[in-house]
Amino acid sequence: PALDLVVRNGQVVTAADVSRCDIGIRGGRIVTLGEGLPAAAREIDAAGRFVTPGGVDGHCHLDQPMEGPARMADDFWTGTRSAACGGTTTVIPFAAQARGQSLRAAVRDYHERAAGRAGVDYAFHLIVSDPSREVLDVELPELIAQGHTSFKIYMTYDDLKLDDGQILDVLAVARAHGAMPMIHAENADCIAWLTQRLESAGHVAPRFHAHSRPMLVEREASHRAIALAELVDVPILIVHVSGREAVEQIRWARARGLQVFSETCPQYLFLTAEDLGIDDAYTGARCVCSPPPRDRANQPVLWDALADGMFTVFSSDHAPFRYAGDDGKRPGGAEVAFHHIPNGIPGIETRLPLLFSEGVLAGRLTPQRFVELTATAPARAYGLHPRKGTIAVGADADLVIWDEREITIGNHMLHHAADYTPYEGMRLRAWPGCTLLRGEVVWDGAQCLATRGQGRFLDCGRPTLLPAARAPRPAAGLFAGLAQR
Numbered sequence: 001p002a003l004d005l006v007v008r009n010g011q012v013v014t015a016a017d018v019s020r021c022d023i024g025i026r027g028g029r030i031v032t033l034g035e036g037l038p039a040a041a042r043e044i045d046a047a048g049r050f051v052t053p054g055g056v057d058g059h060c061h062l063d064q065p066m067e068g069p070a071r072m073a074d075d076f077w078t079g080t081r082s083a084a085c086g087g088t089t090t091v092i093p094f095a096a097q098a099r100g101q102s103l104r105a106a107v108r109d110y111h112e113r114a115a116g117r118a119g120v121d122y123a124f125h126l127i128v129s130d131p132s133r134e135v136l137d138v139e140l141p142e143l144i145a146q147g148h149t150s151f152k153i154y155m156t157y158d159d160l161k162l163d164d165g166q167i168l169d170v171l172a173v174a175r176a177h178g179a180m181p182m183i184h185a186e187n188a189d190c191i192a193w194l195t196q197r198l199e200s201a202g203h204v205a206p207r208f209h210a211h212s213r214p215m216l217v218e219r220e221a222s223h224r225a226i227a228l229a230e231l232v233d234v235p236i237l238i239v240h241v242s243g244r245e246a247v248e249q250i251r252w253a254r255a256r257g258l259q260v261f262s263e264t265c266p267q268y269l270f271l272t273a274e275d276l277g278i279d280d281a282y283t284g285a286r287c288v289c290s291p292p293p294r295d296r297a298n299q300p301v302l303w304d305a306l307a308d309g310m311f312t313v314f315s316s317d318h319a320p321f322r323y324a325g326d327d328g329k330r331p332g333g334a335e336v337a338f339h340h341i342p343n344g345i346p347g348i349e350t351r352l353p354l355l356f357s358e359g360v361l362a363g364r365l366t367p368q369r370f371v372e373l374t375a376t377a378p379a380r381a382y383g384l385h386p387r388k389g390t391i392a393v394g395a396d397a398d399l400v401i402w403d404e405r406e407i408t409i410g411n412h413m414l415h416h417a418a419d420y421t422p423y424e425g426m427r428l429r430a431w432p433g434c435t436l437l438r439g440e441v442v443w444d445g446a447q448c449l450a451t452r453g454q455g456r457f458l459d460c461g462r463p464t465l466l467p468a469a470r471a472p473r474p475a476a477g478l479f480a481g482l483a484q485r
C-alpha cells in the first residue's frame with residue numbers, strides 16, 4: 001500500500017548514525033527507510049536539514065498539586081503543547097503519591113488530569129512518598145507489572161522525603177520487580193540546618209536559596225544514594241545532577257562497576273547561582289530550583305560528562321510556576337523568604353533547542369549523542385524503546401526537522417502557561433522547523449497544530465538500558481548475605 005507521508009532527503013540521525021535517506025510513514029509509524037522512495041500522498045522536503053527522533057522528556061512536572069498557595073502553571077494541555085513546539089513528542093511527568101494516599105489512587109488521579117488534554121504521548125513515573133507495607137508489598141509490585149516501571153524517590157522536601165531505611169525498602173522492590181528508581185539526592189537535614197541559620201540572620205532573599213543547598217549537600221546525598229543502591233544491588237538513576245562534585249560521585253560509582261545512571265538538565269548548563277540574584281532583588285525567584293544552578297566553572301564539567309557518556313539522559317525538569325499572581329513565585333505579590341518560593345523552572349519547550357544549538361551546532365556534542373541523550377536513552381531507561389526514541393522501521397513516526405536559523409528566545413514565542421522563561425534573550429542557532437507526532441504535524445515552525453487529547457497514554461515495558469531483564473531474580477551480593485542471616 002502507498003505511503004501516507006515521505007520525509008525526503010534529510011540528514012537522519014539516530015543514536016548510532018547520521019545517514020541521508022527518505023523516511024516512509026504509514027499509519028503513524030515508520031515503515032521504510034531508503035533512497036528514492038515512491039511519491040506519497042504528502043511529502044516533506046528535509047534536504048540539507050537534520051532529522052532527529054521526537055524528544056522524550058523523561059523528567060517534567062505537569063499539574064502536580066502543591067502545598068500552600070502555589071499552583072503549577074501548566075496542565076497537561078499547555079505543558080504538552082509547549083513540548084510539541086519544542087520538538088518533544090513523549091513526556092513522562094509524575095503521578096505523585098501524597099502521604100497517606102494509596103499509590104493506585106494517585107495514578108487514577110493523574111490519569112484523570114491527563115485524559116483528553118495531552119497533546120503529545122505520555123506515561124507516568126510514580127513518586128513514592130509513603131512506602132507503607134501495603135505500598136511495598138502490593139501496590140508498587142502491581143503497578144510495576146501494569147506498566148508503571150519507574151518511580152522517583154526524594155531525599156529532601158518535608159512532604160516527600162524518605163529516610164534511608166525507607167529508601168532501602170523501596171529499592172528492594174525495584175530490584176525484585178525490575179523497575180527503574182530515580183533519586184532526588186540532597187541532604188534534607190543539612191538544608192534545614194542552613195536554612196534556619198540563614199533565616200535567623202535575616203538572609204531570606206532568593207539568592208540565599210543557593211546558600212541553603214550548596215554542592216556538598218548534593219554530593220553527600222548522591223554518595224549515600226549510591227551506597228544504598230549498592231547494598232540492595234539495584235541500578236538507580238540520579239536525577240538533575242548540577243555540578244562537578246556530584247559527577248565525581250557518579251564516576252566513582254561507575255568505576256566500581258555499579259549501574260548508576262544519571263541525568264542533567266538545561267538549567268545547570270545555562271544558568272548560574274547569579275541568576276538567583278547578585279543582590280537581594282526578588283526577580284531571582286524565577287530561577288529558584290533544586291538543586292540550584294551552580295557557578296560557571298561547573299558548566300564545562302557537565303558538558304564533558306554529556307559528551308563522554310557519564311550522563312545517561314538530558315531532561316527538562318520542567319516545573320512551571322508563574323512569577324506574578326496569587327499562586328506563583330510571588331504569592332499575592334508578596335516577596336516571601338527563599339524557602340517558601342516554589343521550586344522549579346519552566347523549560348519543556350527550550351530543552352531540545354538549547355542542547356541542539358549549544359551542543360551539536362556549537363561542536364560540543366555529536367548529533368548522535370544529542371539523540372541518545374534526549375530521546376533514545378530516556379526511552380530505554382523508562383521502557384518505551386523501540387516504539388519511542390529512535391528512527392527505525394516499526395517505530396512511531398515521531399520526528400523533528402531542524403531549521404538552522406538565528407533565533408532569540410523570548411517568552412512570547414513559547415507555548416507554556418508560565419509568564420517567563422529563564423532563557424529570555426538567549427540567542428540560538430536553531431529551532432525545530434517541524435515536529436511530527438505519529439506522522440501528524442504538531443508544530444510547523446510557526447504554529448502549534450497539536451490538539452487537546454491527541455496524545456496517547458503509553459504503557460511502559462521493562463527498562464531496556466540494562467542488557468538483560470534483571471527481575472524477578474534471587475537476591476545476590478551484600479543483600480543476600482544479610483538476607484541469609
Ligand code: URP
Pocket residue numbers: 061184240288289290291317319343344345
Ligand atoms: O526545583 C525543582 N527541580 N522542582 C521540581 C521538583 C524536583 O525536585 O524535581
Ligand code: ZN
Pocket residue numbers: 184239240290
Ligand atoms: Zn527532584
Ligand code: ZN
Pocket residue numbers: 059060061317318319
Ligand atoms: Zn523534577
Ligand code: ZN
Pocket residue numbers: 199337339
Ligand atoms: Zn521560614
